[in-house]
Amino acid sequence: MGQVTRHPGTTQRRAAGSPFRPLGAAIVALAVSGAGACGAPPDALPVPQTPPADFTYKGAELCMRCHRSEQSEWCDVATSTAWRHDALFPANPRTRAMEEALGITAATTASCIACHTHPAAEPAPEEAIPEESNRFLHGGISCETCHGPGSGYFEPHLHANWRFLAAADKARLGMVDLRDPVRKTENCLGCHLGDARTGRVVPHAAYAAGHPPLGAFEVEAASAAMGPHWKRVWEKSERIQGLAATHDYHTEAASTSHRSLIAALVALKRSAFLVQEAAEVAGGTADAAPAVPGSAWPELALYDCQACHHDLVLPSRRQQVGYGGLVPGRPGLVRWPRRLAEAAFAVAEMPTAAEDIISPWVAALNGRPFGHPDDLRSPAGAGNAVARVDAAIAALAAVRRDGSLPARERQIAAVLGTVGERCTDLDGARPVGWVLSEAIRYADGWTAAERDLVRARLDTTLRLGIPGPPPRPDDPSPFWRSSLDAAAAFDPAVATEAFRLPAARPGASTSPRSSPAPQANPLRPVPGAAVPLELPATTVPR
Amino acid sequence: MRWFSARFAAALLITIAPCGATGRAAPPVADCPTGPGCGPPREAVATDADPYAGMASDPALRGLATASCASATCHGGPRGGNHAVQSFAATTWVNADPHAKAYETLFTARSVRMARLLRIGPPHTERQCLVCHSVQDVSPHPLPRDVLADGVGCASCHGDATEWLEAHSLADWKGRSPADKAAVGFADLSGALERARVCARCHVGDADHDMHHDHVAAGHPRLYFELAQLQRRWPRHWNPHGRAESSPDFNARSWAVGQAVALEAAGTLLEARTARAAKAVRSGAPARWPEYTEFDCQACHRTLATAPVLAAGNPLPRQLPPGTPGWQPWFVTAAGVLDAGLDEPLAGTGADLAARVAALRRLLADEWAAADAARIERIAAEARGVVRVASRTAVTLAAAPDIRVAAAAHRLAPRAATDPRLWRGWDAAAQTTLALEADRRGGPAALGVHHAGDPPGPLDMLRESLLHPAGFDAPVGFDAERFQRQRADVP
Structure with missing residues (x-):
């Protein structure tokens, strides 16, 4: 852990001195008067060249003035019932037990608040812990955590022409382009996988003290389970979609499964960087006192949990899973992104083994054991590996949404089925299952019943459901416990069966299915009204 | 030419045709992994004219091959033979001693899979395997396969016999002093201290016998060592008269001396590993530290599904920071039991050793994954301290006139109270059980072993509760509460 680099910015309100205030006032006036005609040239909003680092956080209350409104046209947090990032700093018995075991106070420990609060939250001084008025600390993850500090874009984004600004221009005002799957994935994985550069690492000591495990994470499945408070470009009105094409802001990829595949490549890259970045932060031998006792280099939590945490039994699951180029008995990199990333490479027509891509880090x-920080800082061949990942991302991002989508989704489903059949652990199989379950919904070549059957089988076998928070914070058997049981009991043969797809008949019926989607599946059907293409299965109610 | 037995002649034949089908331990050709020396037997080894033409014994092998010892008139005689000269030693060894099968083990499916995973040659060609699975470690030169096929043979423990093979068959041998015998390479194994040190070379390990975590990951079982128990279960191939067995405190002494020697060996191994790693770090070479076999296997190796801390938190106080593997609980608890279990007049003899081990454990809690050479060397220095004290303790115990073990629960209770997580573990339970057995079994070797047909006593039940489930090399499902209850039943 060591020194924690936090997002720049403080809790100070600098609105009074904001250079954008006069501009903002003018924009608000424009918006209120309805003068901002759609299609107006983007240069109606001059974009300052201020580096984002200077932007400050405004607090979610400001956003909620509009975005909690039922009438909100843009985003309705209020109706996203599954939003679960707002109370991440619970005062529950598990937190208390962890604090006791670790000898820390969570509210004053940088590595805790790095993921559990708004990025503007500084470690609270001791006396301020129960202070509920510390809205940043107690607000959980809120708007600006993901969208970026609001001081720069808060006023401009009220302007009716805001949506016609290019993503890069919005970024210059401080708003993160979360439509870009790469950016969004990096954003989510910062906490859900970890990022030593920003101190967002759940140390192994914290797991040992009781922190729930971070399992496999597929961005789009998680988004769907969370309850999207946004619309994809292809879900918006045809008018907006037409404008999107001419205003360079549809960076959203061709479909949700394309987004997932891009995200998988990002996850693979991040899984390789995790240890490398921890080595950089550790700065050599990491003699600095760790933020949490027992969490100095090497940070075990950044490696593959199952590399060590398995039963000593023959025949050995660990040996069946294989070592991916590692000497047996060494902990490796986080494993779950690999199989889906492999599918992404195949879809991008750059077939390669994930283990081949991460081989520079594996060599280190x-x-x-654990690698030496010096070797990990710049492993030979890392640049080439990253370039290959980036090329595959670019290839997938270049795909446009057109009439060939059902055929493309069929090909994606077929690739995922093949890759899925080779999965040897639950954490690696679930991301593949999530995306296959999504892709096959829009694929041609299978009947609705066949698609339903595949999805139901995957759901049951791989536990694709992402349940909500436990009803009670001290729930003795929260969902992740049963996930761990399932991971331990995972049978690759059963999973192989679940991934086996019926033979596709290209051009076969793509009519909407007749039966309802499996209830346990978390993947929300995309609202179909605004989809201009002739896609199947988009109007099926949940 | 006493040593030139028929067996040895056959062995020489096999030397010439390495993959021959004769010889006790030579594997079937079909099992030979491809490698040098494997293939169909060559033709025409012996001629009609003179079956022994061209065959001369290799003097270098004379003192290493078991065949040199196992002629019927020497140690290969019947069980009812001349016990004064251990006429049955090799007979017992070849028929009942697991050491005779050490080399064969290298051909099992498990061993072959290990080699594949480790990306090494066939195990029976790898020195790292052969040093403990054959007599190879006695010689710096690669030995022919038929000599290796003896497994852990006479020379492995008694020493290379080249210099004393003939001398020890003469009448004046028994009159020679131990120093005289040692001068020609004969290892005196009559006392617990000498035995323990020889056994520990492989059963704990040292710089040249390093069974490390790569091996374990590939499939090698974990090593356990407690001398008294091994001697009780091991088929004795010598006359107990005048040796350790003749002493009424044989079991207790074996246990006490064995535990001190085990700690001496464990410290030596740790020192060797850390010193080697530090040197590698300094030269920028790949270094093997942390070496996971130095730590509690169960700290890491359990499925997260069964992790108690994830279930409901674990209220027991900790000695180590959460998520830190402790130094091998097998040895830490051995030191604790040795300290608490020695009765008067030796009570307190193990205190220094226990303190040193505790200090090493504390240091390793911080430095277990140290990356730089200076920090790794600190571990080596602390390990040296353990070796020094363990050595002294072992010598003291070996020389003590009378050793009594009292592994009573009340003596261990204070330890268990200060570090309940350690003392509720399987290793502590096993060490406690072994101490109880050393205390209660008594008598010379084999007499204290439970025989089929006897009703199981409370101590047998206690031992049974330590068994791993089938297929597991780990105490999955070990129930600390049940163990404590059963322990209370032991009279």
Whole structure:
């Protein structure tokens, strides 16, 4: 852990001195008077060249003035019932037990608040812990955590022409382009996988003290389970979609499954960087006192949990899973992104083994157990590996949404089925299952019943459901416990069966299915009204 | 030419045709992994004219091959033979001793899979395997396969016999002093201290016998060592008269001396590993530290599904920071039991050792994954301290006139109270059980072993509760509460 680099910015309100205030006032006036005609040239909003680092956080209350409104045209947090990032700093018995075991106070520990609060929250001084008025600390993850500090874009984004600004221009005002799957994935994985550069690492000591495990994470499945408070470009009105094409802001990829595949490549890259970045932060031998006792280099939590945490039994699941180039007995990199990333490479027509891509880091890990920080800082061949990932991302991002989508989704489903059949662990199989379950909904070549059957089988076998928070914070058997049980009991043979797809008949009926979607599946059907293309299964109610 | 037995002649034949089908331990050709020396037997080894033409014994092998010892008139005689000269030693060894099968083990499916995973040659060609699975470690030169096929043979423990093979068959041998015998390479194994040190070379390990975590990951079982128990279960191939077995405190002494020697060996191994790693770090070479076999296997190796801390929190106080693996609980608790279990007049003899081990454990809690050379060397220095104290303790115990073990629960209770997580573990339970057995079994070797047909006593039940489930090399499902209850039943 060591020194924690936090997002720049403080809780100070600098609105009074904001250079954009006069501009903002003018924009608000424009918006209120309805003068902002759609299609107006983007240069109606001059974009300052201020580096984003200077932007400050405004607080979610400001956003909620509009966005909690039922009438909100843009985003209705209020109706996103599954939003679950707002109370991440619970005062529950598990937190208390962890604090006791670790000898820390969560509210004053940087590595806790890095993911559990608004990025503007500074570690609270001791006396301020129960202070509920510390809205940043107690607000959980809120708007600006993901969208960026609001001081720069808060006023401009009220302007009716805001949506016609290019993503890059919005970024210059401080708003993060979360439509870009790469950016969004990096954003989510910062906490859901970890990022040593910003201190967002759940240390192994914290897991040992009782922190729930971070399992496999597929961005789009998680978004769907969370309850999207946005619309994809292809869900918006045809008018907006037409404008999107001419205003360079549809960076959203061709479909949800394309987004997932891009995200998988990002996840693979991040899984390789995790340890490398921890080595950089550790700065050599990491003699600095760790933020949480027992969490100095190497940070075990950044490696593959199952590399060590398995039963000592023969025949050995660990040996069946294989070592991916590692010397047996060494902990490797986080494993779950690999199989889906492999599928992404295949869809991008750059077939390669994930293990091949991460081999530079694996070589560094073979030098000594956990790798030596010096070897990990710049493993030979890393640049080439990253370039290959980026090329595949670019290839997938270049796909446009057109009439060939059902055929493309069929191909994606077929690739995922093949890759899924080779999955040896639950955490690696679930991301593949999530995306297959999504892709096959829009694929041609299978009947509705066949698609339903595949999805139901995947759901049951891989536990694709992402349940909500436990009803009670001290729930003795929260969902992740049963996930761990399932991971331990995972049977690759059963999963292989679940991934086996019926033979596709290209051009076969793509009519909407007749039966309802499996209830346990978390993947929300995309609202179909605004989809201009002739896609199947988009109007099926949940 | 006493040593030139028929067996040895056959062995020489096999030397010439390495993959021959004769010889006790030579594997079937079909099992030979491809490698040098494997293939169909060559033709025409012996000629009609002179079956022994061209065959001369290799003097270098004379003192290493078991065949040199196992002629019927020497140690290969019947069980009812001349016990004064251990006429049955090799007979017992070849028929009942697991060491005779050490080399065969290298051909099992498990061993072959290990080699594949480790990306090494066939195990029976790898020195790292052969040093403990054959007599190879006695010689710096690669030995022919038929000599290796003896497994852990006479020379492995008694020493290379080249210099004393003939001398020890003469009448004046028994009159020679131990120093005289040692000068020609004969290892005196009559006392617990000498035995323990020889056994520990492989059963704990040292710089040249390093069974490390790569091996374990590939499939090698974990090592356990407690001398008294091994001697009780091991088929004795010598006359107990005048040796350790003749002493009424044989079991207790074996246990006490064995535990001190085990700690001496464990410290030596840790020191060797850390010193080697530090040197590698300094030269920028790949370094093997942390070496996971130095730590509690169960700290990491359990499925997260069964992790108690994830279930409801674990209220027991900790000695180590959460998520930190402790130094091998097998040895830490051995030191604790040795300290608490020695009765008067030796009570307190193990205190220094227990303190040193505790200090090492504390240091490793911080430095277990140290990356730089200076920090790794600190571990080596602390390990040296353990070796020094363990050595001294072992010598003291070996020389003590009378050893009594009292592994009573009340003596261990204070330890268990200060570090309940350690003392509620399987390793602590096993060490406690072994101490109880050393205390209660008594008598010379084999007499204290439970025989089929006897009703199981409370101690047998206690031992049974330590068994791993089938297929597991870990105490999955070990129930600390049940163990404590059963322990209370032991009289």
